[in-house]
Amino acid sequence: MTQDLGSTIDRIVSEHPGTGRDSLIPILQEAQHELGYLPREAVVLIGRKLRLPVSKIFGVATFYNQFRFEPVGRFHVQVCRGTACHVKGSLKVLERTKRELGIESGRTTRDGLFSLEIVACMGACALAPVISINGEVHGRVSPDDAARLILDCRQTAETREA
Amino acid sequence: MPGLLDQKCCDGCWHSSGRTCPEVVECIKSGPLCHENAGCSDRRAAAAAEFLRGDVEKPVVFVGTGTCGLGAGAGRTIEAVRAWIAGRSEPVSVVEVGCVGACYLEPIMDVQLPGRPRLSFSQVTGENAPAILDAVFAGEVPAGNLIGQYEPASKTPWNGAGLLSEHPFFAGQTRWVLRNCGLIDPSSLDEYLAHGGYRAYARMLRSMTPSEVCEQMERSGLRGRGGGGFPTGRKWRLALESPSDQKYMICNADEGDPGAFMDRAVIEGDPHRVIEGIAIAAYAIGATQAYFYIRAEYPLAIERLREAIRQARERGLIGRNILDSGTDLEIKIKMGAGAFVCGEETALMNSIEGRRGMPRPRPPYPAVSGLFGKPSAINNVETLANVPDIMWNGAEWFSSLGTQGSKGTKVFALSGKVVRTGLVEVAMGTPLERIVMQIGGGIPDGKAFKAVQIGGPSGGCIPARHLDLEVDYESLKKFGAMMGSGGLVVMDEDNCMVDVARFFMDFIQRESCGKCIPCREGTRRMLEILDAITTGRRDEKNRQALERFKGVVYLEQLGSIIRKTSLCGLGQTAPNPVLSTIRWFRDEYEAHVYDRKCPAGQCKSLLVFSIDPEKCVGCGLCAKACPSGAILGTRKSPHHIVPERCIGCGGCREVCPVGAVSAE
Numbered sequence: 001m002t003q004d005l006g007s008t009i010d011r012i013v014s015e016h017p018g019t020g021r022d023s024l025i026p027i028l029q030e031a032q033h034e035l036g037y038l039p040r041e042a043v044v045l046i047g048r049k050l051r052l053p054v055s056k057i058f059g060v061a062t063f064y065n066q067f068r069f070e071p072v073g074r075f076h077v078q079v080c081r082g083t084a085c086h087v088k089g090s091l092k093v094l095e096r097t098k099r100e101l102g103i104e105s106g107r108t109t110r111d112g113l114f115s116l117e118i119v120a121c122m123g124a125c126a127l128a129p130v131i132s133i134n135g136e137v138h139g140r141v142s143p144d145d146a147a148r149l150i151l152d153c154r155q156t157a158e159t160r161e162a
Numbered sequence: 163m164p165g166l167l168d169q170k171c172c173d174g175c176w177h178s179s180g181r182t183c184p185e186v187v188e189c190i191k192s193g194p195l196c197h198e199n200a201g202c203s204d205r206r207a208a209a210a211a212e213f214l215r216g217d218v219e220k221p222v223v224f225v226g227t228g229t230c231g232l233g234a235g236a237g238r239t240i241e242a243v244r245a246w247i248a249g250r251s252e253p254v255s256v257v258e259v260g261c262v263g264a265c266y267l268e269p270i271m272d273v274q275l276p277g278r279p280r281l282s283f284s285q286v287t288g289e290n291a292p293a294i295l296d297a298v299f300a301g302e303v304p305a306g307n308l309i310g311q312y313e314p315a316s317k318t319p320w321n322g323a324g325l326l327s328e329h330p331f332f333a334g335q336t337r338w339v340l341r342n343c344g345l346i347d348p349s350s351l352d353e354y355l356a357h358g359g360y361r362a363y364a365r366m367l368r369s370m371t372p373s374e375v376c377e378q379m380e381r382s383g384l385r386g387r388g389g390g391g392f393p394t395g396r397k398w399r400l401a402l403e404s405p406s407d408q409k410y411m412i413c414n415a416d417e418g419d420p421g422a423f424m425d426r427a428v429i430e431g432d433p434h435r436v437i438e439g440i441a442i443a444a445y446a447i448g449a450t451q452a453y454f455y456i457r458a459e460y461p462l463a464i465e466r467l468r469e470a471i472r473q474a475r476e477r478g479l480i481g482r483n484i485l486d487s488g489t490d491l492e493i494k495i496k497m498g499a500g501a502f503v504c505g506e507e508t509a510l511m512n513s514i515e516g517r518r519g520m521p522r523p524r525p526p527y528p529a530v531s532g533l534f535g536k537p538s539a540i541n542n543v544e545t546l547a548n549v550p551d552i553m554w555n556g557a558e559w560f561s562s563l564g565t566q567g568s569k570g571t572k573v574f575a576l577s578g579k580v581v582r583t584g585l586v587e588v589a590m591g592t593p594l595e596r597i598v599m600q601i602g603g604g605i606p607d608g609k610a611f612k613a614v615q616i617g618g619p620s621g622g623c624i625p626a627r628h629l630d631l632e633v634d635y636e637s638l639k640k641f642g643a644m645m646g647s648g649g650l651v652v653m654d655e656d657n658c659m660v661d662v663a664r665f666f667m668d669f670i671q672r673e674s675c676g677k678c679i680p681c682r683e684g685t686r687r688m689l690e691i692l693d694a695i696t697t698g699r700r701d702e703k704n705r706q707a708l709e710r711f712k713g714v715v716y717l718e719q720l721g722s723i724i725r726k727t728s729l730c731g732l733g734q735t736a737p738n739p740v741l742s743t744i745r746w747f748r749d750e751y752e753a754h755v756y757d758r759k760c761p762a763g764q765c766k767s768l769l770v771f772s773i774d775p776e777k778c779v780g781c782g783l784c785a786k787a788c789p790s791g792a793i794l795g796t797r798k799s800p801h802h803i804v805p806e807r808c809i810g811c812g813g814c815r816e817v818c819p820v821g822a823v824s825a826e
Contacts, residue, residue, distance in 0.1 A: 022534075024516035025499055029458065063518040063675075065500030066458055082420030083615065083651045084577035086665050095811065099789065120502065120669070121420035122459055123427075124233045125575055125649070126265030126583035135461065137233035143816075 008034055009045045024050060028061055037068040065120070073108045073115035075153040077101070079146075080130040082121030090129035094118065096143035097131070100150045113157055114150070166190050166352045167477050169209050171202035182478050184485040187364035190355050213356035216315060217277065221254045223247070223295070224272035224280075226344055228261035228430045229462050230423070234268035238288035243271070246292045260431020262344025263585035264331050267309060270344070273298045279319055280312040282326055331582050334601045336563065336589045338571050339424075339547045343431030343585075348466050351473040354434040360479055362554035363438050366445065367487040372402055375446040379549075381557035383569035388414055388542030389505065389620060389646050390731060391568075391635045394549075397539055400529035401447035404537035408451070411444035412533065412540040414510060415456035415463070418502040419618035420669065421649030424573040425543035427585055429456070429463040432547070433470035439546030441480060441491055442553055447539050450490045455510055458497045468495060502619070502673035506730045507532075507540040509675065520675045521730035542647070544573055564590035568634035578615075578651040581606050586650075595629040598652055609654040613746070617646025619666045619673075620735035622742025623659065642742035644735060658764035659747040660754050664692040666739035674732065681733030684724040688740060691717055695754045698767040702758065711755045718744060759826065766810040769825040773814075775800035777822035784814035784823060 012030045016023040027050070031042050038061060047054040061067040079094045098104065101114050108115040124130045127139025131146060138149060167186060170177055174197040177183035185195040190210050193203030215222065225231070225240045240256065247254045262270060267284035271291065274280040275298070283294055284307050297304040303323045310326035311319065326332060346353040354360070366375060380395030401409060413436065417425040429436055444452045456464055471493050474480045480491045496514050504510045504519040511533045513519035532538025548570060552560045561569045568590040574597060577583045581603030588597060598604070598614060605611045613623040616633075622643035624631060631637055635645050653662065667689040676682045691713040699706070721737030728734045744751060753761050760768045773784070773793075778800040785793040785801060792808040795801030803814070815823040 021516040022514060025513065026497065029497055029499065060516065060518055063501065067499065083618065083649065083665070084421050084583075087578045087651055087653055087657055087662070092812075119459060120418065120500070120673075121423075122229070123417065123423035123457075124230045124265075125421055125423055125577035125651075126230055127233045127268075128577060128583075130233060136237075137229060139230070139233040 005035070005039070005041055006045060009042055009049070013046065013049045021050070021052070024052070024057065024060060025064075028057070028067060032067060037071045040069075070106075070108055070115075071112070073113050074157065075114050075150075076117065076134055077114060077150070078117045078119045078122070078132040079105070080120075080122045080124075080128070080132070081118050082125060082128070084125035084128040085121075085130055088128040092143045093129050093131065093141055093146050097146045097150065100147050114153070165477070166209055166213065166355050169206075171205045172199065174199065175202070182485055184364065184368055184487060187355065187479075187485065188361045191358050191361050210356040213350070213352045215274065215280075215353075217317060218274050219276060220252070221276065221299070222257055222274045223254060224257045224259050224274070225286075226261050226268060226270040227258040228344075228427060229460070230261050230265045230427075231268045231270065232462075234265075235287055236269035239269045239271060239286050239291050242288040242291040243295065246295050257347045258349075259345065260343045260348050261427050261585070262431075263337075263340055263427070263587070264309070264582065265584035266582050267584075270309070275299070277317055279314040279317050281320060281323060282309040282311070283307040284309050330603065331584070331586075331601055334592075334596055335587050336571050337587050338551055339428060339435075339544055339573055340431075340585060340587045342435065343427060346432065348431055348433055349469055351434060351470070351477060354432070358554070359434050359550070360438050362550045363441050363445075363479070364485055366442060366553055367485055367489055372446050372448055375442065375553070376402055378553065378557050379446070382552045382560040383557075383564070384545065384548055384552060384560065385568060385635065386542060387544035387548070387572065387645075387647065389419075389617075389644070391645060394541060394545055397529065397541070398443060398446045400527065401449075401537050401539040404530050406537045408534075408536045409447055409449040410533040410536055410538040411440055411447060411449040411452040412507075412510065412514070412538060413440045413452070413454045413546055414505065414507070414540050414542045415454055415460075415467075416498040416504050416510065417457060417460075417543070417647060418498075418505050418673075419620075419647045419649055421577060421615070421618050421651045422575045422647040424575050424585055424648060426457075426460050426463050428543055428547050428573075429460070430466050433463075433466045434474065435547050435550060436467070436543055437470055437474055437480070437493070439549035440493065440541075441484075442549050443539065443541060443546060444491050445489060447537070449539075450492065452491060452493045453514060453533075454493065454495045455498055455504070455514060456495060458499060464495065464497065471495070501675070502669075503675045503730070503732050506732055509730065510540065511538065518675070520677045521732075523729060544648075565632065565634045565636075567636050572633070572645070572648055574648045574650045576602050576650050576652070579605055579609065579654040579657070580652040590634045591632045593629070594624060594631045594633055597633070597650065598629065602652065605652070605654050609656065612653045612655055612657060613659065615651040615653065615662065615739070616649070617644040617738075618649045619670050620644050620731070620738055621646045621649075622738045623653075623662070623746060625746040642738065642745055644738060656762055656764070658760050658762035659743040659750050660692065660696055660760070661762075661764045663740045663743040664689070664696055667692055667736075670732070670736045674736075678727075678729040678733060680724045680727040681729070681736060684720055684728075685733075685736050688717055688720055688724075688737065692740070695751065696760070696765040696768065698758060698769075707756050707758075711752070714744065714751050714755065717741075763825055766812070769810050769812075770805060771803050771808055771810065771812070771814065771823060771825045773801055773803055774822045774824060775802070777820050779820055779822075781819065783817045783819065787813040787817045789813065 105118045177186045227236045271286035272282045311323040376399040384394045385391040501519045506521045509519040509521040528538045573587045611626045671685045674681045721741045780798040790809045792804045
């Protein structure tokens with residue numbers, strides 16, 4: 001695993017030739033894209049490559065909402081909490097989703113199946129309220145729809161395992 | 163099919179892939195500039211016509227697959243269309259386009275048959291797509307899903323189909339920025355060229371100095387569409403006049419304002435327009451390096467932009483020695499990482515440099531010392547999308563539309579409690595009423611209209627009684643709101659204005675970068691006060707209510723101090739949503755404080771739920787839905803709610819089949 005991690009980080013950093021400080025965020029983004037989150041070891045490795053203190057990198061990474069330090073679930077649920085969604089009742093959708101999954105936002109279920117995240121706006125305001133599961137956007141979602149989508153994911157997971 | 167830039171009109175044309183003629187881009191639209199020959203003009207026009215799709219040789223099906231379209235199910239629509247085509251013998255092509263702006267009608271599918279105008283259909287799902295296609299190919303117009311037909315020009319119009327431009331959603335609009343969105347294939351450089359793309363850029367490179375470009379922009383009166391409304395020409399002039407070996411042009415595509423999505427739609431639907439805009443801007447300020455700072459939350463927009471930049475570079479429209487003019491331009495994409503404060507130009511530049519996106523005091527202004535300490539100019543997507551047309555049609559053309567201080571058009575993202583949600587582009591100075599009531603179609607479900615929230619977390623609310631307001635930068639400021647990026651969220655009687663203020667304060671408080679104290683601590687304190695107002699207190703005495711009302715007065719003071727003392731625009735505008743709701747909806751604040759009631763029934767903890775024993779049939783659904791076990795009762799006899807256990811989620815009201823649960 002550590003071997004893999006090392007080579008992944010090596011590759012990502014080498015794709016940014018003449019690496020300077022301004023490549024830090026793209027490198028973190030690519031690392032998160034490949035690994036699903038930013039494990040501590042990855043941040044340490046990136047720091048070594050860029051000759052930046054790890055504390056500085058965490059300082060940057062924790063500032064931005066995009067970066068996660070915990071693995072995401074197989075189904076990453078994002079609930080939009082933009083203005084239009086709020087006005088159209090996304091709080092109820094969020095509460096129902098939390099209840100169905102049994103987790104708070106920013107967390108992953110213990111079986112690793114679901115993770116939940118609140119996003120500020122997905123830019124599909126005309127279809128509010130909106131949730132997205134693994135990047136697929138669902139519009140005009142009622143709390144019941146959210147529950148059904150989650151059930152669908154559970155069933156998909158089961159049939160694949162069976 | 164060869165691209166437009168590969169084609170020669172005759173041997174007199176010396177354009178080739180190895181040696182680019184600087185006039186080739188203008189030639190496509192205006193005919194040969196180098197040698198006057200009528201036949202060549204016709205040949206050029208014929209080549210372009212193929213990409214203009216005024217008429218088509220074989221049937222074409224267009225499906226709107228912007229993020230909004232896909233969210234409405236366009237993915238399944240396109241699968242169904244492909245399956246339908248696979249079962250036919252004649253060739254039919256499928257084109258994925260961006261969003262035409264009528265998001266409420268999505269998924270949208272257009273069909274164009276040879277010799278006929280393009281027909282547009284709404285709510286085309288995987289199920290009904292085959293039936294609609296069957297009918298159109300049989301020469302009929304299925305009325306149920308029809309939106310309308312495009313301008314027929316000289317072709318045979320469809321009977322029984324109204325013009326798209328006369329549809330109530332489109333009739334009141336002036337579409338300049340959105341002109342191509344939803345119409346052209348965003349992944350085709352040739353289609354953009356055929357619609358007149360890059361010709362303003364090409365002509366400018368040949369015939370204008372950077373200073374002349376700045377002058378034209380200054381005369382046009384274009385102001386930044388991202389928030390502050392700073393005159394674009396003046397911004398460019400400042401950057402141009404700062405001497406430096408290296409300058410940077412930046413496009414802010416980090417549309418963080420919740421409720422605004424015009425930038426996403428423009429990039430997804432017409433990416434080359436934005437690239438042309440940034441290329442002109444870069445030339446005007448003397449920059450050879452440009453950046454797109456774009457939200458990571460917009461993966462489709464990033465993909466389309468990346469592809470468009472690749473095409474433009476491949477055809478020599480950006481890169482080294484562009485169209486033989488001696489001008490160089492490199493464009494890079496930087497993905498934002500989710501920080502609202504990065505809409506602030508100095509914060510955005512810090513983020514590009516790989517630091518925390520925190521703003522710094524100005525001066526020095528970015529025009530003097532910006533990205534990497536070099537002179538830089540930042541414009542937002544919509545601003546840059548306006549630039550090519552201004553450069554081609556002239557400053558006077560642009561400034562003929564609009565009001566005294568605000569020229570041109572503005573794209574509004576209309577959402578919330580309104581019948582027709584989507585993107586609306588109107589001339590500056592259009593009354594709010596026309597946008598919400600006429601174009602937007604008013605409030606659904608017969609509810610009463612309460613307010614419009616404009617400008618997101620930097621803006622404010624306009625109450626229903628001031629709906630005749632003519633929107634431009636100045637008039638909005640007078641009403642305590644702001645243009646912001648142009649998000650327009652409509653609210654009806656069911657929305658609580660205190661809750662809306664709380665929502666924005668919660669957002670700002672989370673998104674404040676924390677560098678300066680007024681913004682970091684002040685907004686947190688404002689949120690605490692709003693929390694106190696919207697939280698129920700069952701055993702409160704009158705005097706305590708008075709104390710809490712002092713909180714509202716305190717909000718006003720605090721707000722004006724935060725406004726005056728914050729470092730950047732985020733903090734300076736953060737109190738706006740609160741102050742404007744206090745100004746226009748003071749009675750709602752009073753109801754929350756003194757009566758401990760939320761008139762709109764939104765503030766959960768102020769609501770007391772009860773079951774009407776007369777109406778209750780004892781089905782027990784409410785007890786099953788109650789997450790806190792607050793509902794007691796036996797089957798077939800009236801249930802009741804234990805108030806101490808009730809968490810006010812309202813689940814019981816939603817499931818009750820006879821409407822016996824009420825809240826006040």
